[in-house]
Amino acid sequence: MRRCGWEKRVELWFDGEGAPTDPEAAHVAQCPHCAAQVAQWGALRSAVRETAASEAIADAQFPAFFDGIREQVRTPMRPRGHRKLWAALSLTAAALIVAISAVVVFRDGPQPVGATVIESCSTELEGATIRSYSSDEGVATVWITVSQDDVW
Amino acid sequence: MNLVALTIIVGAVLAGPDDTPPPARVAVVVVHATREARERTHFDPGLEPIRETVSDLNFDTYRKIAAKVLNASFEEETRFKLSKKYTLVLTPLSKARNGAVRMKVRIDMLPENLRKKPVAVISTTVVAKPGKHFRLGGLRYDGGELVIVMELK
Structure with a gap:
C-alpha cells in the first residue's frame, strides 16, 4: 500500500482523538491507506486497554512508597563472610544435635530379655x-x- | 538466637526421662500345693496360666489361695498378705532399659510369740524379666506347702 502525505497529520489527530468534523476525519473517510492505519491503531489501543490494568499508586501512598525505597537503598548489605559464618555455625549445631541424640538413644543399647x-x-x-x-x-x-x- | 535454640534443644536431649520409673506391676499367684494321691493332677480354676510353671514339682493338687497384681513403687516396700502367717514384701530397686526390674523379695513369717519380730523365711534379690515367671516355695502350710508364682508385667 502506498504511503499518504496526510499520514503524520492523521497520526497526531488520532493521538489527540480529534473530533469527527476535523479535516483529518474527512480525509480518513476518503483515503483507504489512512483508514486502514486508523483501524489498526484503534484495534491496538483497544487491546492494550483490555489487558493492561496498571497498578495505580494514590497520592496519599507516595510518601510511604518512597520511604520504603529509601530504607532499602540506605540499608547496608551484610558482608558475604558473615553469612558464611552463620551457615557454618548452623551446620555445626545440627551435626552436634544429631551426634548427641544418637549417643543418648544408643548408649545402653537394646538388651535381650532372658529368664529371671x-x-x-x-x-x-x-x-x-x-x-x-x-x-x-x-x-x-x-x-x-x-x-x-x-x-x- | 541460634545459640539459644541450640542450648534449649541440647538441654532437652541430655535431660532425658524422669529418673524414677513408674511402679513395677507384679502379678502374684499364691497356691496351696499338696499330695493327695490323685491319678491326675488337679488345678483349681484360674490356675491354668501357671500349669507349666509348676509341672516339675512333686504335688498332685494345686489350690488357689490368692491372686493379685501389685503396683510396687521403687525403693518402697509393698506388702501382700499370703496367709495369716506369711506376708510377701516386694521392694523394686531399679529398672533396666529392656524392662527388667531388680527387686528384693522377702517372705516374713509371724512367730508363735507375737512379741517377737517376724522372721524372714525367704529373702532374695532377683532380676525379673517382663512376662517371665519365677517362683518361691517350700513354705509349710496346712498339710502341704505354699508356692508363690510371680510375673513382672
Whole structure:
C-alpha cells in the first residue's frame, strides 16, 4: 500500500482523538491507506486497554512508597563472610544435635530379655536350707527346705 | 538466637526421662500345693496360666489361695498378705532399659510369740524379666506347702 502525505497529520489527530468534523476525519473517510492505519491503531489501543490494568499508586501512598525505597537503598548489605559464618555455625549445631541424640538413644543399647535371674537368697529360719535353681522349663526358683521334725 | 535454640534443644536431649520409673506391676499367684494321691493332677480354676510353671514339682493338687497384681513403687516396700502367717514384701530397686526390674523379695513369717519380730523365711534379690515367671516355695502350710508364682508385667 502506498504511503499518504496526510499520514503524520492523521497520526497526531488520532493521538489527540480529534473530533469527527476535523479535516483529518474527512480525509480518513476518503483515503483507504489512512483508514486502514486508523483501524489498526484503534484495534491496538483497544487491546492494550483490555489487558493492561496498571497498578495505580494514590497520592496519599507516595510518601510511604518512597520511604520504603529509601530504607532499602540506605540499608547496608551484610558482608558475604558473615553469612558464611552463620551457615557454618548452623551446620555445626545440627551435626552436634544429631551426634548427641544418637549417643543418648544408643548408649545402653537394646538388651535381650532372658529368664529371671536369682542374684542371691537367704533365710533367717534356723535349721532350714535354701537354694535357688532354674527348672527344666527355665523358671527361676527359690526353695526352702526344713526337716520334717521342725515345727514352724 | 541460634545459640539459644541450640542450648534449649541440647538441654532437652541430655535431660532425658524422669529418673524414677513408674511402679513395677507384679502379678502374684499364691497356691496351696499338696499330695493327695490323685491319678491326675488337679488345678483349681484360674490356675491354668501357671500349669507349666509348676509341672516339675512333686504335688498332685494345686489350690488357689490368692491372686493379685501389685503396683510396687521403687525403693518402697509393698506388702501382700499370703496367709495369716506369711506376708510377701516386694521392694523394686531399679529398672533396666529392656524392662527388667531388680527387686528384693522377702517372705516374713509371724512367730508363735507375737512379741517377737517376724522372721524372714525367704529373702532374695532377683532380676525379673517382663512376662517371665519365677517362683518361691517350700513354705509349710496346712498339710502341704505354699508356692508363690510371680510375673513382672
